[in-house]
Amino acid sequence: MSRYFEQVNVGDVLEPLVRGPFRSAHLMRWSSAMENWHKIHYDRKFAVEHDKLPGILINGTLKQQMIMQFLRDWAGNTGWVWKVGFQFRAMNVEGEVLRLWARVTGKRELPLYGLVDLELGIVNGEQKESTPGTAIIALPYAKGAPVPYPFVPPQGPGSRT
Amino acid sequence: MSLLTAEVQALIGAESSVEAACDEVERGAVRRYVQAYMDNDPIFYSDEVTNPLPWREPVAPPLFPMNMFRRPFGTPDPFSEHDRNPDFDGIVGSTAQGLPPLPLPKTIGLLNAGTEVEVFRYAKHGERVTAKSSYHSITEKQSSKGPMLLVVIETEYRGGEGGLLLRVQKTLIRR
Numbered sequence: 001m002s003r004y005f006e007q008v009n010v011g012d013v014l015e016p017l018v019r020g021p022f023r024s025a026h027l028m029r030w031s032s033a034m035e036n037w038h039k040i041h042y043d044r045k046f047a048v049e050h051d052k053l054p055g056i057l058i059n060g061t062l063k064q065q066m067i068m069q070f071l072r073d074w075a076g077n078t079g080w081v082w083k084v085g086f087q088f089r090a091m092n093v094e095g096e097v098l099r100l101w102a103r104v105t106g107k108r109e110l111p112l113y114g115l116v117d118l119e120l121g122i123v124n125g126e127q128k129e130s131t132p133g134t135a136i137i138a139l140p141y142a143k144g145a146p147v148p149y150p151f152v153p154p155q156g157p158g159s160r161t
Numbered sequence: 162m163s164l165l166t167a168e169v170q171a172l173i174g175a176e177s178s179v180e181a182a183c184d185e186v187e188r189g190a191v192r193r194y195v196q197a198y199m200d201n202d203p204i205f206y207s208d209e210v211t212n213p214l215p216w217r218e219p220v221a222p223p224l225f226p227m228n229m230f231r232r233p234f235g236t237p238d239p240f241s242e243h244d245r246n247p248d249f250d251g252i253v254g255s256t257a258q259g260l261p262p263l264p265l266p267k268t269i270g271l272l273n274a275g276t277e278v279e280v281f282r283y284a285k286h287g288e289r290v291t292a293k294s295s296y297h298s299i300t301e302k303q304s305s306k307g308p309m310l311l312v313v314i315e316t317e318y319r320g321g322e323g324g325l326l327l328r329v330q331k332t333l334i335r336r
Contacts, residue, residue, distance in 0.1 A: 019199060026197075029196075029197045030197040030198065033193045035231050035232075037240075037251040037252070038252050039250055039251040040250070050248065050250075062197075064224065064276065065224060068223055069198065069200045069222075072223070073202075077204065077214050082280060083277070083278065083279050083280075084277070084278050084280075085275065085276065085278070087274060087275035088273055088274075088275065133275075150281050150282035150324060151281050153279070
């Protein structure tokens with residue numbers, strides 16, 4: 001799938017990515033793949049009785065991976081997810097279904113490619129936002145050259161390569 | 162009381178040494194990783210799919226290098242010192258990423274406030290990865306609970322030939 005800059009409009013809403021309900025097996029599998037042994041992610045007794053949490057927590061690193069997956073799926077292999085920022089504002093716990101959302105907030109035309117600004121987040125079944133953030137994705141022009149790889153950021157603040 | 166003492170300010174700009182991940186980008190580790198976050202994109206395993214793409218061969222997910230810095234062979238088991246501690250929470254390693262710890266009172270806690278990532282290219286299977294961190298900025302703000310520090314640690318991840326893969330800024334709240 002190729003997505004071009006001209007096909008995108010400010011206000012566009014991305015098809016959400018829905019994952020879950022997350023069970024302890026999901027969280028143990030992620031903790032193991034990460035070699036992250038923090039017990040709040042797989043030891044319910046420790047999380048609830050020792051750390052006074054509402055349940056075992058869905059890892060922040062798992063949520064950030066899913067954000068990247070969500071954005072890459074939208075950008076396709078001809079686009080490039082350049083910048084992503086997010087904050088962990090609230091906990092998500094075992095049993096929750098997470099819905100990743102994003103909306104196009106701006107577009108900028110540059111000589112080599114176009115940049116698309118997005119706002120994004122992750123909400124649970126109660127529509128509580130846990131991970132608000134923003135992203136910038138580079139897309140090729142329909143009749144333009146491919147987005148350079150490795151990615152070459154535009155000149156200006158924040159571009160220090 | 163200010164947390165931004167002269168000793169803390171002196172660490173702004175301090176850099177870690179260049180650390181090499183103990184293993185190269187392993188195909189099996191990539192498989193376990195993408196299966197664990199439920200991503201079936203064939204760019205992580207298929208030569209047929211990746212050959213016509215700019216990266217030409219299977220790659221790791223963009224944030225994978227952040228998780229490659231693990232305990233090498235032959236190093237002490239970090240769990241062993243907690244054998245008799247039922248309160249051990251399982252956390253091993255440091256959040257300082259090779260940087261000198263901030264000289265703060267022991268009562269000062271730590272919260273992860275957010276992450277900003279810039280991605281430049283994917284790491285390839287078999288590629289060696291290095292990381293270098295610095296205290297990018299340390300600023301003080303007043304909160305309802307008193308002073309707090311916003312500590313931004315920047316880490317650059319580079320591939321086998323030294324090219325930049327990722328630049329990550331993590332903001333930590335210390336209060």
